Amino acid sequence: MVSSHDVARLAGVSxxxxxxxxxxxxxxxxxxxxxxxxxxxxxxxxxxxxxxNLVKKKTNMIALITGHTHDPFYEESTRGIVSIAAKKGYxxxxxxxxxxxxxxLYNQVLSAPVDGIIMSSILMNDSIFxxxxxxxxxxxxxxxxxxxxxxxxxxxxxxKAGELIxxxxxxxxxKNLAYIGGPLQASTFHGRLEGFxxxxxRQKIAVRDDWIKTTDTTIESIVQxxxxxxxxxxxxxxxxxxxDAIALICLDFLLxxxxxxxxxxxxxxxxxxxxxxxxxxxxxxxxTHLSQSLGNLAMEHxxxxxxxxxxxxxxxxxxxxxxxxxxRSTGNPRIK
Amino acid sequence: MVSSHDVARLAGVSxxxxxxxxxxxxxxxxxxxxxxxxxxxxxxxxxxxxxxNLVKKKTNMIALITGHTHDPFYEESTRGIVSIAAKKGYxxxxxxxxxxxxxxLYNQVLSAPVDGIIMSSILMNDSIFxxxxxxxxxxxxxxxxxxxxxxxxxxxxxxKAGELIxxxxxxxxxKNLAYIGGPLQASTFHGRLEGFxxxxxRQKIAVRDDWIKTTDTTIESIVQxxxxxxxxxxxxxxxxxxxDAIALICLDFLLxxxxxxxxxxxxxxxxxxxxxxxxxxxxxxxxTHLSQSLGNLAMEHxxxxxxxxxxxxxxxxxxxxxxxxxxRSTGNPRIK
DNA sequence: TTGTAAGCGTTATCAC
DNA sequence: GTGATAACGCTTACAA
Numbered sequence: 131m132v133s134s135h136d137v138a139r140l141a142g143v144s145x146x147x148x149x150x151x152x153x154x155x156x157x158x159x160x161x162x163x164x165x166x167x168x169x170x171x172x173x174x175x176x177x178x179x180x181x182x183n184l185v186k187k188k189t190n191m192i193a194l195i196t197g198h199t200h201d202p203f204y205e206e207s208t209r210g211i212v213s214i215a216a217k218k219g220y221x222x223x224x225x226x227x228x229x230x231x232x233x234x235l236y237n238q239v240l241s242a243p244v245d246g247i248i249m250s251s252i253l254m255n256d257s258i259f260x261x262x263x264x265x266x267x268x269x270x271x272x273x274x275x276x277x278x279x280x281x282x283x284x285x286x287x288x289x290k291a292g293e294l295i296x297x298x299x300x301x302x303x304x305k306n307l308a309y310i311g312g313p314l315q316a317s318t319f320h321g322r323l324e325g326f327x328x329x330x331x332r333q334k335i336a337v338r339d340d341w342i343k344t345t346d347t348t349i350e351s352i353v354q355x356x357x358x359x360x361x362x363x364x365x366x367x368x369x370x371x372x373x374d375a376i377a378l379i380c381l382d383f384l385l386x387x388x389x390x391x392x393x394x395x396x397x398x399x400x401x402x403x404x405x406x407x408x409x410x411x412x413x414x415x416x417x418t419h420l421s422q423s424l425g426n427l428a429m430e431h432x433x434x435x436x437x438x439x440x441x442x443x444x445x446x447x448x449x450x451x452x453x454x455x456x457x458r459s460t461g462n463p464r465i466k
Numbered sequence: 467m468v469s470s471h472d473v474a475r476l477a478g479v480s481x482x483x484x485x486x487x488x489x490x491x492x493x494x495x496x497x498x499x500x501x502x503x504x505x506x507x508x509x510x511x512x513x514x515x516x517x518x519n520l521v522k523k524k525t526n527m528i529a530l531i532t533g534h535t536h537d538p539f540y541e542e543s544t545r546g547i548v549s550i551a552a553k554k555g556y557x558x559x560x561x562x563x564x565x566x567x568x569x570x571l572y573n574q575v576l577s578a579p580v581d582g583i584i585m586s587s588i589l590m591n592d593s594i595f596x597x598x599x600x601x602x603x604x605x606x607x608x609x610x611x612x613x614x615x616x617x618x619x620x621x622x623x624x625x626k627a628g629e630l631i632x633x634x635x636x637x638x639x640x641k642n643l644a645y646i647g648g649p650l651q652a653s654t655f656h657g658r659l660e661g662f663x664x665x666x667x668r669q670k671i672a673v674r675d676d677w678i679k680t681t682d683t684t685i686e687s688i689v690q691x692x693x694x695x696x697x698x699x700x701x702x703x704x705x706x707x708x709x710d711a712i713a714l715i716c717l718d719f720l721l722x723x724x725x726x727x728x729x730x731x732x733x734x735x736x737x738x739x740x741x742x743x744x745x746x747x748x749x750x751x752x753x754t755h756l757s758q759s760l761g762n763l764a765m766e767h768x769x770x771x772x773x774x775x776x777x778x779x780x781x782x783x784x785x786x787x788x789x790x791x792x793x794r795s796t797g798n799p800r801i802k
Numbered sequence: 803t804t805g806t807a808a809g810c811g812t813t814a815t816c817a818c
Numbered sequence: 819g820t821g822a823t824a825a826c827g828c829t830t831a832c833a834a
Contacts, residue, residue: 131523131603131827133826133827133828134827134828135827143804143805144804144805144806145805145827145828146804146805146806146807146829146830147803147804147805149827149828149829149830150803150804150829150830152828152829153829157803157804158803158804159803159804162803162804174597174600174601176573176576176577176601177577177827177828178520178577178579178826178827178828179577179578179579179828180516180519180520180525180579180826180827180828181520181810181826181827181828181829182827182828182829183516183579183810183828184514184516184517184520184810184811184812184826184827184828184829185809185810185827185828185829185830186810186828186829187467187810189516191559198545198549199535199541199544199545200545205535205541208535209534209535209536209562212560212561212562213534213562216561216562221559221560221561221574221578222559222560223527223557223558223559224548224557224558224560225548225552225557226545226548226549226552237512238557240512241512241513241514241515242515242557243514243515243516243519243579261510264510265510265512267467378744381744381745381746382744382745382746383745384745385745385746386745405741408714408717408718409717409718409719409720409721409722410717410718410721410746410747411746467811469810469811469812470811470812471811479820479821480820480821480822481811481812481821482813482814482820482821482822482823483819483820483821485812485813485814486813486819486820488812488813489813493819493820494819494820495819495820498819498820513811513812514810514811514812515812516810516811516812517810517811517812517813517826518811518812518813519812519826520810520811520812520813520826520827520828521811521812521813521814521825521826522812522813522826523826803834804833804834805832805833805834806831806832806833806834807830807831807832807833808829808830808831808832809828809829809830809831810826810827810828810829811826812825812826813824813825813826814823814824814825815822815823815824815825816821816822816823816824817820817821817822817823818819818820818821818822
C-alpha cells in the first residue's frame with residue numbers, strides 16, 4: 131500500500147509537505163505542488179482515510195439505522211439521506227435493524243467510526259437511547275418513529291393521520307372497518323392505531339376486536355392477517371392499513387383473491403410513498419405537504435448538529451400535521 | 467471521548483491488557499477480565515475503530531457503488547448486499563453514481579477506508595477500472611453491468627434476455643415493436659438492445675428507427691420517450707423495455723393516457739424485480755432461475771476475495787442464462 | 803516555504 | 819499473565 135512517505139520520497143520532499151499539498155494549504159511553492167501531484171499520480175496514491183480520521187477525530191461518515199428497504203418508505207428515506215449526505219460531503223454506513231432491540235447491532239453502530247447517527251425504525255423503549263444520550267459528542271437524530279424519552283425527532287402527527295384515513299372511510303359510508311398495523315412499541319403504529327380507534331369511537335362505529343390486527347410487518351404476517359380477516363362469513367368493507375407498504379401487500383392479497391378494489395373493498399393507508407401514486411395502484415393515503423421528506427429534514431438537522439455544535443439545536447422536536455390524499459383505492463361500500 | 471487508557475486506569479491495569487480483553491485473547495486471568503469489563507461498562511467505553519483499523523489494515527467495511535435505489539432493481543440488490551454483509555460481519559458504505567463517469571465520486575471511493583468494492587452501475591469504459599486494477603490488495607467485483615476490460619463480474623446474458631422478450635412479443639403476433647432502453651455504454655443496455663434487434667431481424671420484423679429510444683433512465687426522459695412514441699398517427703402495439711423499472715414508468719404513462727394493458731398495448735421488460743409480480747402490475751419479464759440475486763452472488767464472491775486472498779478466484783466471470791416469465795402485461799395485438 | 807517531530811487510539815511483539 | 823513499547827499513516831504545531 132503506497133503511503134504519503136512513498137510520495138514524499140519520489141517527489142523529493144518531506145512527508146509533511148505531501149500532506150500540505152493534499153490538504154490544499156497555502157504557503158507552498160507552486161513548483162513543489164506540481165512535483166508532489168506528479169508523484170501522487172505516478173504512484174496512484176490515495177490517502178488512508180483511517181489515519182486521517184484518527185487524527186482529525188472526524189470521519190465524515192454517518193450511520194443510518196433503518197428498517198429493511200423492502201418497505202418503500204425506508205427505501206425512499208434512505209435514498210434521500212444518502213443523497214443529501216453526499217451533497218454535504220458525508221458518506222453513509224447503512225444498518226438494517228430488526229423489529230426488536232438488537233444489542234449486537236447497536237454496539238456495532240456505537241463504535242462505528244461515524245460523526246453522527248440517524249435512525250428511523252427504533253422502538254419507544256429502545257435500549258440504544260440511554261447510551262446515545264450519554265455519548266457526548268456523537269449527535270443523533272430520529273425520524274419517522276421516536277423514542278419515549280428522546281428529543282431530536284422528526285415525525286408526523288400519527289394520531290391525526292390515523293384519524294384522517296379512518297374518517298375518510300366512515301364518511302364514505304363504511305361501517306365494517308378493519309385495521310392492520312405493526313408493533314405497538316413503535317411510536318408510529320402506536321399513534322396510528324390510537325387515531326383509528328379514536329375516530330371510530332367519535333363516530334360511534336363499533337370495531338370488532340378481531341378486526342384489529344397487529345403484525346410484525348413481515349409479508350407473511352400481513353398475509354396471515356388478511357387471511358384471518360377474509361376467512362369468516364362477515365368481511366370488513368374497508369381496511370385501514372397503518373402504512374402504504376402494508377396496504378400494498380393487502381392489495382396483492384385481495385386482488386389475487388378476486389376482490390375488486392374499491393368496489394368490493396376499500397383500502398387506505400398512511401405514508402404516501404411514491405409508488406402509491408402509480409396509475410396501477412392509486413392508493414388513498416395520508417401524507418405531508420412538505421417538499422422534503424422527514425428523513426431529509428432529519429439528515430440536514432444531523433449535519434447541523436455535527437458541524438455547528440450548536441447546543442441550542444440539541445433538542446429539536448418536529449411533528450408535522452398530515453393531510454388526506456384521496457385516490458382510487460377507496461369508495462362507497464356496496465349497498466346490501 | 468473515553469479511550470482504552472481511561473479504562474485501563476480505572477481498572478488498574480495496563481492499556482495493553484484492556485486491548486487483550488477486548489480482543490478476547492486467552493492467557494488472561496478471569497478476575498482481571500472482570501475488572502476490565504466492569505470499567506468498560508462504567509465508562510461506557512466503545513473502542514475507536516479508526517485506530518483499530520489503522521493498525522489492522524482491515525476495516526470490515528465495503529463500498530457499494532450503485533444506481534439510485536429509485537430503480538427497484540438497485541434497491542433489491544442493495545438490500546441483499548447490506549444483509550449479506552451484515553451476516554458476514556461487514557458494513558457497507560453506499561455510494562450512488564450518476565449515468566456518466568464521476569471522477570469525484572470514484573476518488574472518494576478509492577480512498578474510502580474499505581476492504582473491497584462492489585459495483586453495479588458502471589459503464590463499459592468507466593475510468594475507475596484501470597485504477598482499480600492497479601490497486602493491489604483492494605478486491606473489487608461487478609454485477610449487473612460489466613466493464614469492457616474487467617473480470618470479476620456477475621451478469622445475465624443480456625443479448626439472450628433481449629431476444630427472449632422480443633421473441634415473446636413476435637410470437638404473440640406483434641409486428642409494430644418499440645424499444646425503450648438506456649445508455650449504450652452500459653453493458654446491460656448494450657446487450658439488451660442487441661438482442662432486441664437480432665431477434666426482430668431473425669424474424670424479419672422491421673423496426674422503425676424512431677421507435678428505438680435511448681433514454682438516460684430518468685423518469686423525465688422515459689416519459690419523453692413515451693410521448694414521442696404515442697404522439698404520431700401510428701403507434702407501436704408492443705413495447706420492449708430494457709428494464710422493469712423503465713416498464714413501470716411506461717405503464718404509468720400509458721394507463722394515465724387511457725390505454726388498456728395488454729389489450730391496447732403489450733409491455734414486457736427484463737429484470738424481474740419483486741414488484742413486477744404484484745397483482746396490480748403483473749409484468750411479463752425476463753429473469754433468472756437463481757435462488758440468489760446477482761448482487762448477492764457478487765457480494766459473497768467479494769467477501770471470499772477479501773478473506774481468502776485466493777489468487778485463483780481473482781478472475782471469476784459469471785454469465786447467467788435468463789428465461790421468460792409470462793404474466794399479464796402482454797397479449798395478442800388487437801386485430802385491425 | 804519547508805522539514806522535524808509529537809501525537810491520534812489502537813494492536814502486537816517483546817520482555818518480565 | 820501482564821506491562822512496556824514500537825508501529826499504523828496521517829495532521830499539525832513548532833523550528834528553521
